Amino acid sequence: MKLALIQQTFFKEKEKNIDKLTKNIRDCAKAGAELVILSELHNSLYFCQTEEVKNFDLAEEIPGNSTQIFGDLAKELGIVLVISLFEKRAKGLYHNTAVVLEKDGSIAGIYRKMHIPDDPAFYEKFYFTQGDLGFQTIKTSVGNLGILICWDQWFPEAARLMAMNGADILIYPTAIGWDINDDFEEKQRQLDAWIAVQRGHAVANNLPVAACNRTGWESLDQSHNGIDFWGNSFVFGAQGEILAQANETEQNIFAEIDLKRTEEVRKIWPFFRDRRIDAFEDLTKRWTN
Amino acid sequence: MKLALIQQTFFKEKEKNIDKLTKNIRDCAKAGAELVILSELHNSLYFCQTEEVKNFDLAEEIPGNSTQIFGDLAKELGIVLVISLFEKRAKGLYHNTAVVLEKDGSIAGIYRKMHIPDDPAFYEKFYFTQGDLGFQTIKTSVGNLGILICWDQWFPEAARLMAMNGADILIYPTAIGWDINDDFEEKQRQLDAWIAVQRGHAVANNLPVAACNRTGWESLDQSHNGIDFWGNSFVFGAQGEILAQANETEQNIFAEIDLKRTEEVRKIWPFFRDRRIDAFEDLTKRWTN
Numbered sequence: 001m002k003l004a005l006i007q008q009t010f011f012k013e014k015e016k017n018i019d020k021l022t023k024n025i026r027d028c029a030k031a032g033a034e035l036v037i038l039s040e041l042h043n044s045l046y047f048c049q050t051e052e053v054k055n056f057d058l059a060e061e062i063p064g065n066s067t068q069i070f071g072d073l074a075k076e077l078g079i080v081l082v083i084s085l086f087e088k089r090a091k092g093l094y095h096n097t098a099v100v101l102e103k104d105g106s107i108a109g110i111y112r113k114m115h116i117p118d119d120p121a122f123y124e125k126f127y128f129t130q131g132d133l134g135f136q137t138i139k140t141s142v143g144n145l146g147i148l149i150c151w152d153q154w155f156p157e158a159a160r161l162m163a164m165n166g167a168d169i170l171i172y173p174t175a176i177g178w179d180i181n182d183d184f185e186e187k188q189r190q191l192d193a194w195i196a197v198q199r200g201h202a203v204a205n206n207l208p209v210a211a212c213n214r215t216g217w218e219s220l221d222q223s224h225n226g227i228d229f230w231g232n233s234f235v236f237g238a239q240g241e242i243l244a245q246a247n248e249t250e251q252n253i254f255a256e257i258d259l260k261r262t263e264e265v266r267k268i269w270p271f272f273r274d275r276r277i278d279a280f281e282d283l284t285k286r287w288t289n
Numbered sequence: 290m291k292l293a294l295i296q297q298t299f300f301k302e303k304e305k306n307i308d309k310l311t312k313n314i315r316d317c318a319k320a321g322a323e324l325v326i327l328s329e330l331h332n333s334l335y336f337c338q339t340e341e342v343k344n345f346d347l348a349e350e351i352p353g354n355s356t357q358i359f360g361d362l363a364k365e366l367g368i369v370l371v372i373s374l375f376e377k378r379a380k381g382l383y384h385n386t387a388v389v390l391e392k393d394g395s396i397a398g399i400y401r402k403m404h405i406p407d408d409p410a411f412y413e414k415f416y417f418t419q420g421d422l423g424f425q426t427i428k429t430s431v432g433n434l435g436i437l438i439c440w441d442q443w444f445p446e447a448a449r450l451m452a453m454n455g456a457d458i459l460i461y462p463t464a465i466g467w468d469i470n471d472d473f474e475e476k477q478r479q480l481d482a483w484i485a486v487q488r489g490h491a492v493a494n495n496l497p498v499a500a501c502n503r504t505g506w507e508s509l510d511q512s513h514n515g516i517d518f519w520g521n522s523f524v525f526g527a528q529g530e531i532l533a534q535a536n537e538t539e540q541n542i543f544a545e546i547d548l549k550r551t552e553e554v555r556k557i558w559p560f561f562r563d564r565r566i567d568a569f570e571d572l573t574k575r576w577t578n
Contacts, residue, residue, distance in 0.1 A: 114565045119557070134568050137578070154560050156445030156493050157569050164571065166578040193492045193529040200489015203482045204445050240482040268408070271443050272576070276403045279423050280446050282453065283572045287561070289426070289455045 075105030364394030
């Protein structure tokens, strides 16, 4: 199974983003990708840089205009497509939601971001209610997809629960970048840590892991530094081996995934045989001492 | 706080191992280490390569001869020392147990390996009953130590529970190596995966992580290939940055650990603020679908 990640920069205007994404998705399908993954909140700039009430107008219903447009494209190209939307669920209730579109254009399932960050220039708790669908895989014609979103990637529990729910692959639409005031060493540590923790999920769960990040500098407010989205989208295999890795430039990256490999790796490293579930109760606590 | 890991080869004879370890421990203390960590089951060859009833005679009581010898050494040198023993708890009841010795020579605490492996040449389930003390940190004069052992290192749950129990550092005495029949690429993937998953624990928990492995080829049975212990002991910092990394040769490696760094990293990456403990109940299950 060949998958593609689209790592690109974005515009303020939704239509221009959809046009650019459409061109890239067509290119990926033409190159043979059966599964195409977009980065987080790709229909706009990363509006969570500021807390602005008017930004709620960017939210969309699911199903709605975007699932129709991208669903039609998935059907036309015969691909499974993972999109990422600012979901308007009800008046005053919003989520950060990924939608998986099947090859027939239908919605295979949605995942609502469970872990919502909030730190300077990433004010997501202002916009999004945390997901209430749990860590459920989404069944598709290319496998059981364990979709998680950005901040989720720092939590081994999320990866584990998706694995235990039968995920064939973990997929992270992402929007992460640097504060331009940080020095080179700090930036490098942050990027390395982001890669390392997800590579750890691949190893611990014997699953391929794909993360699709934005790239490019975006600033929504002259009083802020903006965010320099660091790209570096990647795909790791079921043993944590690197299958594909982007740098910071715009690009579509591809990887061949052998979904039978997970079972082979689990035969030599049978972690799921040995988990001490009798001693894991405290994982549902905040802190234990 | 300066710590040292002693990565060495071992003899069949306990006395020769203790002599060699003693020399290395003295060297580490002389170099300024306050915390010295030995690799797994350092008093013998890695006897779990075979299932032999006579090997139970290698087991020792705790407290006992080894805790006395190494306790005296810890006191003489004024260091905290992490040793790893084949524990005889009762007739017919054995554990794979780490003991932490304080600067005054007393036993600060013990940790009984919770996850016991069993695969060709690592027949640990034959020898060791899984630990029943849970994931409790051990309080010492150099910090709260989260001691885990070898196979535990593949389980993010173990690292997380030690972190939530207040660990200042995660420490893994280890005995891991290659089957000499595996090809170079497979060996490299295994080594990289072993490093990656523990680097992931450092990042996910904002904690330094130290793993002290055996090195050298050991064979206990002419009908087997033996194990080529791969060394590569390492120390990662609280952001997953590499502080020290050995190659495959015998060596003592050192790292300066800034225990205040964890709190600083947790201020910029507040994972413990956001864990979705309301959705983690299934972590105590074997599988969820």
